[in-house]
Amino acid sequence: MTRVIHDPTALQAECEAVRRRGGRVGLVPTMGALHDGHLALVGETRRRGATFTALTIFVNPLQFGPNEDFSRYPRTLPGDLRRCQEHGVNLVFAPEPKAMYPDGFATGVSVKGSVTEALEGAFRPGHFEGVTTVVAKLFALVGPSIAAFGRKDYQQWRVLSKMVADLHLPIEMHGMTTVREPDGLAMSSRNRYLSPEQRTKALAIARGLRAAHAAFGAGERDGSALAAIVRAEVEAAFDRIDYVAAADADTLAPLTGPADRLLLAVAAHLGTTRLIDNTVLGEDAAP
Amino acid sequence: MTRVIHDPTALQAECEAVRRRGGRVGLVPTMGALHDGHLALVGETRRRGATFTALTIFVNPLQFGPNEDFSRYPRTLPGDLRRCQEHGVNLVFAPEPKAMYPDGFATGVSVKGSVTEALEGAFRPGHFEGVTTVVAKLFALVGPSIAAFGRKDYQQWRVLSKMVADLHLPIEMHGMTTVREPDGLAMSSRNRYLSPEQRTKALAIARGLRAAHAAFGAGERDGSALAAIVRAEVEAAFDRIDYVAAADADTLAPLTGPADRLLLAVAAHLGTTRLIDNTVLGEDAAP
Numbered sequence: 001m002t003r004v005i006h007d008p009t010a011l012q013a014e015c016e017a018v019r020r021r022g023g024r025v026g027l028v029p030t031m032g033a034l035h036d037g038h039l040a041l042v043g044e045t046r047r048r049g050a051t052f053t054a055l056t057i058f059v060n061p062l063q064f065g066p067n068e069d070f071s072r073y074p075r076t077l078p079g080d081l082r083r084c085q086e087h088g089v090n091l092v093f094a095p096e097p098k099a100m101y102p103d104g105f106a107t108g109v110s111v112k113g114s115v116t117e118a119l120e121g122a123f124r125p126g127h128f129e130g131v132t133t134v135v136a137k138l139f140a141l142v143g144p145s146i147a148a149f150g151r152k153d154y155q156q157w158r159v160l161s162k163m164v165a166d167l168h169l170p171i172e173m174h175g176m177t178t179v180r181e182p183d184g185l186a187m188s189s190r191n192r193y194l195s196p197e198q199r200t201k202a203l204a205i206a207r208g209l210r211a212a213h214a215a216f217g218a219g220e221r222d223g224s225a226l227a228a229i230v231r232a233e234v235e236a237a238f239d240r241i242d243y244v245a246a247a248d249a250d251t252l253a254p255l256t257g258p259a260d261r262l263l264l265a266v267a268a269h270l271g272t273t274r275l276i277d278n279t280v281l282g283e284d285a286a287p
Numbered sequence: 288m289t290r291v292i293h294d295p296t297a298l299q300a301e302c303e304a305v306r307r308r309g310g311r312v313g314l315v316p317t318m319g320a321l322h323d324g325h326l327a328l329v330g331e332t333r334r335r336g337a338t339f340t341a342l343t344i345f346v347n348p349l350q351f352g353p354n355e356d357f358s359r360y361p362r363t364l365p366g367d368l369r370r371c372q373e374h375g376v377n378l379v380f381a382p383e384p385k386a387m388y389p390d391g392f393a394t395g396v397s398v399k400g401s402v403t404e405a406l407e408g409a410f411r412p413g414h415f416e417g418v419t420t421v422v423a424k425l426f427a428l429v430g431p432s433i434a435a436f437g438r439k440d441y442q443q444w445r446v447l448s449k450m451v452a453d454l455h456l457p458i459e460m461h462g463m464t465t466v467r468e469p470d471g472l473a474m475s476s477r478n479r480y481l482s483p484e485q486r487t488k489a490l491a492i493a494r495g496l497r498a499a500h501a502a503f504g505a506g507e508r509d510g511s512a513l514a515a516i517v518r519a520e521v522e523a524a525f526d527r528i529d530y531v532a533a534a535d536a537d538t539l540a541p542l543t544g545p546a547d548r549l550l551l552a553v554a555a556h557l558g559t560t561r562l563i564d565n566t567v568l569g570e571d572a573a574p
Contacts, residue, residue: 008455016457106400107419107453112393132394140455166394168295168427170303 002085004092008100008141011054011093015142018052026050027144027171029135032057032094033074033189037179039087041148044176046088048146055084056093056138058100063130069272074189093141100137109136111162114253119265120155120276123242131156132163139169147171152178152186154263154278155252177284178277180206184287186277193273201237205266205277206287208233208244212264213279213286223247223255223262226281234268242267242274249280289372291379295387298341298380299428305339306430313337314431314458316422319344319381320361320476321370324466328435329374331463335433342371343380343425345387350417356559361476380428387424396423398449401540406552407442407563410529418443419450426456434458439465439473441550441565442539464571465564467493471574473564480560488524492553492564493574495520495531499551500566500573510534510542510549513568521555529554529561536567 005011015025026045030038038055045053057080064070077094084092109132110116116128139147149157157175164173179187184206185199194202208230215229223246231244246255249263261282268275279287292298302312313332317325325342332340344367351357364381371379396419397403403415426434436444444462451460466474471493472486481489495517502516510533518531533542536550548569555562566574 012455012457104400105453106402107396107398107450109394109396109423109454112395113391115393136396137453137455140457143457163394166392166424167396168299168424170299170427170430 002081002089002092004081004094006093006095006099008095011091012141012143014091015052015054019143023051024049024145025142026053027138027142027147028053028055028089029138029147029149030055030057031059031073031189032080033076033192034080034083035179035187035189037150037152037176037187039083040179041150041176042084042087042089044148044174045146048148048172048174050144050146052090053088054091054093054142054144055089056142058093058095058134058138060100060130060134061097062101062133063127065124065126068124069190074192093138100134107133109133109163109167111159111166114248114251115155115159115162118155118247118252118254119243119245120267123267128156128159132159135160136163136167139171144171146174148174148176150178151175152188152277154265154280158250158252178287180287184210186275186287188275190273190275194270198270198273201270202275204233204237205230205268205275208266209264209277209279210286213281216281221258221260223257223259226262227264230264230266234266238268238270240269242269244268249283289368289376289379291368291381293380293382293386295382295428298378299430301378302339302341302429310338311336311432312429313340314425314429314434315340315342315376316425316434316436317342317344318346318360318476319367320363320479321367322466322474322476324437324439324463324474326370326374327466328437328463329371329376331435331461332433333375335435335459335461337431337433339377340375341378341380341429341431342376343429345380345382345421345425347387347417347421348384349388349420350414352411352413355411356477356561361479380425387421394420396420396450396454398446398453401535401538402442402446402449405442405534405539405541406530406532407554410554415443415446419446422447423450423454426458431458433461435461435463437465438462439475439564441552441567445537445539465574467574471497473562473574475562477560477562481557485557485560488557489562491520491524492517492555492562495553496551496564496566497573500568503568508545508547510544510546513549514551517551517553521553525555525557527556529556531555536570
């Protein structure tokens with residue numbers, strides 16, 4: 001039976017009790033509107049040895065910019081809880097913003113450098129500080145041994161892994177391969193914003209990433225050339241591009257020159273919907 | 288027997304083992320050059336229920352400004368270890384800076400607002416971010432149930448307590464009354480910098496704080512008037528004053544108007560030595 005907790009202190013006590021019984025807690029932090037990508041993370045924590053899985057559902061105001069989709073972000077708690085129940089999640093934590101950020105809240109955790117400044121960081125100022133701050137809090141509340149994140153948000157996963165390493169948090173971090181729809185679209189809670197016509201256009205990203213994999217397989221190693229292949233597809237279908245870029249897969253710094261392992265990352269808009277996706281050439285399978 | 292550990296990973300494993308055996312870890316973070324004030328903190332963690340006390344000795348480069356005394360800060364490890372042994376400290380963690388901040392270290396924890404911007408914050412830019420970052424790391428490494436800090440560094444104690452509350456770290460924070468020499472001088476590792484003549488002059492702070500307590504006892508409630516009493520004493524003896532100020536004892540914001548509980552805080556220089564001290568009127572005993 002999935003237990004639902006709204007109060008941070010109750011969550012902390014519950015997870016502490018699990019640990020005291022010798023349990024290993026796995027954490028899956030989400031913003032809700034759960035899809036198969038999220039639920040794959042639940043399975044991952046168990047495969048990695050968690051005996052108790054906590055999934056958090058919190059649309060974190062700190063990581064949204066003033067003109068972003070915080071207020072309309074999908075909130076589907078009853079359906080989310082049903083899916084958690086089906087997948088054997090032990091505990092769902094679904095706090096109100098006031099419980100996470102009481103009046104006078106004043107603490108921030110931030111990671112500096114290219115890992116936060118590149119790509120999303122350049123288009124969403126303050127986004128990653130919002131992410132690292134809320135996840136630091138969730139880590140303190142849950143005390144997980146294991147935490148799982150989706151690589152659809154590849155940069156977020158790198159930023160959080162850097163935070164964990166730098167602060168020496170005793171948590172195993174796992175980044176799971178992006179789960180895709182049968183036609184290649186990366187699963188995202190924001191896909192439900194898309195009209196049927198936009199849904200078709202959105203496939204341009206996966207098509208571009210596949211083409212880049214093909215070129216890479218044929219020997220192309222130049223980051224700019226590989227990014228250009230993706231850009232051509234995305235440009236033809238999307239209304240606006242934030243970036244289509246090749247980057248170092250660890251530091252996220254822009255890639256200059258050829259590489260045998262590199263990140264290709266995309267952020268682009270269809271109407272009022274912003275989608276992101278990525279692949280690591282030399283590591284991931286083609287989407 | 289006090290065990291000495293230099294490696295963060297070994298420290299984390301040791302403290303994890305203590306917790307797994309059902310122990311409660313108490314933490315006393317210091318920069319070494321231990322005096323009776325530090326050792327009182329060890330006793331405090333035990334009184335508060337710690338079954339295992341870890342004391343850390345780390346002169347943290349992050350919390351020193353470029354023109355401060357990082358390089359000449361007293362390092363007296365052999366004597367410190369002897370005193371830890373005498374006081375039943377279970378574990379001393381004494382890392383090298385490189386072990387705490389490997390190349391590429393990029394994460395910071397910071398608390399915003401008056402609690403970090405007032406008083407020390409105005410004179411030591413970046414100081415408190417250095418403090419919160421290193422203590423967040425020590426908390427992650429040690430996993431204490433209890434941590435004890437001296438109120439000689441009153442603002443530091445408030446900043447760290449704010450960080451703990453905001454991040455929901457499961458740690459009881461204790462701020463211990465400042466331990467003083469028989470003549471009233473607050474114990475400080477920096478007192479050893481003082482010449483005999485400066486040592487005598489340094490008493491002006493305690494004298495000023497005592498005079499303010501007397502005035503407060505006689506009914507004076509105005510922060511500026513109370514601060515002026517301290518300032519007169521300090522000005523007559525010290526070479527330079529950074530601040531002598533009345534502040535809200537919780538937020539550290541400058542105090543305007545009368546109060547029944549208020550912080551009086553001092554930072555002043557004798558030659559190249561900077562001393563700080565404070566008292567909370569309406570709460571502390573006179574020094």
